[in-house]
Amino acid sequence: MLHFENDYNKGAHPALLEALIATNDLGLSGYGTDEYSRRASEKIRQATMCPQAEITFLTGGTQTNQVVIDALLASYEGVIAADTGHISVHEAGAIEFSGHKVLTLPHQDGKIQASAVRQLLETFYADANHEHMVFPGMVYISHPTEYGTLYSKEELSDLATVCKDYQIPLFLDGARLGYGLAARSTDLDLPTIAELTDVFSIGGTKMGALMGEAVVFTKSNQPKHFTTIVKQHGALLAKGRLIGIQFDRLFTENLYLQLGSHAITMAEQLIGILEEKGYRFYLKSPTNQQFLLLTDSELEKLEKAGVCYGFWEKYDATYNVIRLATSWSTSQEDIDALAQIL
Amino acid sequence: MLHFENDYNKGAHPALLEALIATNDLGLSGYGTDEYSRRASEKIRQATMCPQAEITFLTGGTQTNQVVIDALLASYEGVIAADTGHISVHEAGAIEFSGHKVLTLPHQDGKIQASAVRQLLETFYADANHEHMVFPGMVYISHPTEYGTLYSKEELSDLATVCKDYQIPLFLDGARLGYGLAARSTDLDLPTIAELTDVFSIGGTKMGALMGEAVVFTKSNQPKHFTTIVKQHGALLAKGRLIGIQFDRLFTENLYLQLGSHAITMAEQLIGILEEKGYRFYLKSPTNQQFLLLTDSELEKLEKAGVCYGFWEKYDATYNVIRLATSWSTSQEDIDALAQIL
Amino acid sequence: MLHFENDYNKGAHPALLEALIATNDLGLSGYGTDEYSRRASEKIRQATMCPQAEITFLTGGTQTNQVVIDALLASYEGVIAADTGHISVHEAGAIEFSGHKVLTLPHQDGKIQASAVRQLLETFYADANHEHMVFPGMVYISHPTEYGTLYSKEELSDLATVCKDYQIPLFLDGARLGYGLAARSTDLDLPTIAELTDVFSIGGTKMGALMGEAVVFTKSNQPKHFTTIVKQHGALLAKGRLIGIQFDRLFTENLYLQLGSHAITMAEQLIGILEEKGYRFYLKSPTNQQFLLLTDSELEKLEKAGVCYGFWEKYDATYNVIRLATSWSTSQEDIDALAQIL
């Protein structure tokens, strides 16, 4: 089987497993108070050049979004997001479960622009009835987006400016952050992201960890008693060390970025093969996800050949949108085998 | 001052005040268990020709929507509504506060069509990832809509069919129901609404009551322990008699419909005057709300003359959308005076 | 029938009805922005000698508690209350519905003492695991309590001191406040209550209004966008005038206190009769509620004579705890007739 269906179908990168094995017999304190979690936090502070960053390790992406958004919003506030945003569509109402509306804007390749956010905010405050409406209290973006696209430094900076103007936080969901950081064309690095956002997450689950996301509050703005908030959401891991140890390793010797780079290299080869064979792209992204338009019979061929892909949606009577994702675990052999099949 | 800004700027219809005065000294049991609430319920059962109808009296419209929707939905379900629906925009997130997403569809003059609902449901269940999404668990419509428009019997029947096909309830928000029932062109009466919907509300606040909405479950489908659910939402009135007595009177000698009819007659006169004077309509509705396009200087003129209107939104550089609403309390003198001013 | 079962079985005091009738034809703005609501607020500011007081009118008692508590608590905080407190027992989980735990303390005649609150807070912060627990974020007391008892100025002052020491607000639920203010033995008046609490409610429903409670924030501490919070809880009345007009009248010519005094006079007569006849008290209160121990046959006798009483609980094999409540509407004739029967 060739696994291109997503970026979380394998276990963990060997170096992370080794770190877990090496520390397995240590008796450590629980709930993220262990020295590995502290050390991982310190390394993230260095990598983000953000000495005041406050870091918490959570287990999963939806959980991270729910906890961060609920912790930062007032009860009467909602969160602005692209209509394709993960929180808008694929989190089973986790944001509404915690009492908040997702205020959607039409996406452009998965992104929202500062101008649209500003217009939403202006319109809201201009509305004489806005006290009867949900206050827009935060901007949520995913980077890379659900379509693998990336914000430019200018775009992110513009979003930051709007947020500052309206005194609402900017939250960047980095479930696949490593693939974004490693993209050739990006002008956004970790320090810039830390500077321009109020809080962001660094995804581990899709970047070679068994599981785990790091939440980074960058403006000394971590909500009071955040541990209690995390616990209340059922999100406090007893053996917090697990995530701390993995992130400690990911942020040692630049591994996090290396894993991202590897996936990008594989994605570039994949794009090359697809272009060469004349496949039709639905969306060619600068990161690890590529979206194709394939016919039913082309899909059947892939399946017979043992290629796992992600099915997105019917495009029209003839075509389907499918996703092929590379990852930290995609090997040259995988790519070569896929090239043979295609 | 001439009050055309909304349909709830006066107190109560005199007959309702009289009923409150006449019963004021009676010692009655609380929380809606009194004989007037029972009697009002019985009259609503008769007026709807729905002998199994279960009726509860609540205080306000947003409260009614929150209680009904939260009571009927499973925790993982959301409610389908027009993007202009009251629950989508003007309830300050009351639906999300109770944990549910509002799944919006683009409106057409404030309405949603069965075909669009069916497509949303089909697309949802066809999506391989739908277990990661909010289940569409109910359809909400307002009738009249926020734009004063009305569903036809055929449209409502089609919505009912979709809901039956997918086994989800159809909820009709009748905050202004009387104005809809009294419209000349409507083919929807109370018994038909009771037959086609699973639950609907009969608005009192905008129909001559001090306050109060009747919730009518039509299919022996009132959730278990509904009184407790109402209490839990802070919506159980100690002196439930207040609403019971008013609805008892509204449903005596056809008063509810008469009040609706009166407002429609006034609205027709208003439309006649506006057309005669050449005003530009944004939306001419068959009920008590009319939407006009007026320039800033026209608005100023109205204000100087003491005409209260509802401001909706900027239309373009020249025009504003404004609402003129008649109601149970609009007098012939009001209309004549407005005609003079216009 | 003689109504001693509770203090909300009649309509409204005639003066309030008259005020509603007198203003019925006025076109007023909605949602509590009308001049009567403003005027009522101003009178409450004067009566409480608290010029900075911020006042909002809500419909019912449970609703008031839910809105105030949810608005003031952080998400991870709970509210300290007597285990007999209305929010602890008889609000169908309205506090938990909004996400907060009620942290109960054993009551003494319906009250909690500052020493017990302090101990709870000390114990909490001394607990090494307190970050895994609900933070005590507010103290709730009812005054009069559910047993008709009253806090003394010293007791309230001590509670205020504890709250100040721990920087948490003190909330006094005054659903029956007028009966407390009018009690002979009390040394707590409105200005003192306003001074010692951070927020309190002034009950109308049980004090002669059709419905309505005034929420009074006394320390310039009304939460931001409180109207939106109220709306989100389904608690914003379209015709807010209804409550404003009634409170305007209640706080004119000292009516609120007069109604309280009347009920107290009636209660004193009631106590006199009961003592004279040798009835056994479960709890003799300084306010309008008296609790008796009656046998089944005594209860039967009352019922046959048409006396309505409140059943509390079985006391033992022989006795039942029942409540007799006087109110603003209890007449001398009622008392005399009851005396005859007893």
Next chain:
Amino acid sequence: MLHFENDYNKGAHPALLEALIATNDLGLSGYGTDEYSRRASEKIRQATMCPQAEITFLTGGTQTNQVVIDALLASYEGVIAADTGHISVHEAGAIEFSGHKVLTLPHQDGKIQASAVRQLLETFYADANHEHMVFPGMVYISHPTEYGTLYSKEELSDLATVCKDYQIPLFLDGARLGYGLAARSTDLDLPTIAELTDVFSIGGTKMGALMGEAVVFTKSNQPKHFTTIVKQHGALLAKGRLIGIQFDRLFTENLYLQLGSHAITMAEQLIGILEEKGYRFYLKSPTNQQFLLLTDSELEKLEKAGVCYGFWEKYDATYNVIRLATSWSTSQEDIDALAQIL
């Protein structure tokens, strides 16, 4: 350092780590749909002799309690629990966050008895005002309890009978279940627990897994769309395989029970040593947790010797309650070293 502070201070049992390593390169489907999760479920069905059991793997204990309780309760229902229950005290209000009250009963050594539960239910339904109260909709027990104590088969059977009589589910929180199953004196095995409860959890975190709890619905009563409910609570792990693989191993060759037995053997040696040395027990349990009364200077001695213990509370001026816990990872060397120190 000698680790007796809790049972989750080490990583995972080597066999589980090996299973993770052995499967690391496999491309598996996400969200618990992989073959290892299926296989683990099948083994649990066999071990519980409950062929209809429906099993879901979650990450942590508080999360498990929140998801199960919220999924099974109606919105107006609360959960009955001991006042020392984990959900009552140490979950930061996670149950209230999901809208439900915890209805506490006084504990006896951490347990609640069927008679007390029955009385609570009888009193509730006998109360004329119970529609204004939170309905008791479930019974929660922990087994072993927070004090390491165990229910007998008769006690559990009695609780099951009460629950059946009132048609509410019985939920057993088995965060430390293995230590209970392995206790010498217990007459409760897995099949009996599956038979007598409606849902229970099998803890992995404290039983040698990196993390993970298995939720077992035993009566074909898993709520509809449970995956969506799990996702909505932020509790759906992308790489569900992690927990599936570990539970697959735990339920292979009886490992789960062996780990429990080992901890019990260590605990018996610990008790022997403590008794021999004349230490004063606060509570001597049949499982892996022992509670002692130690003076400040005795604590200091332990700390100096590098013994980690769990601090519970001040007992009186002289004594402190502390916990010593053995676990799957406690070695004979640990015990011998501790014996030396004591």
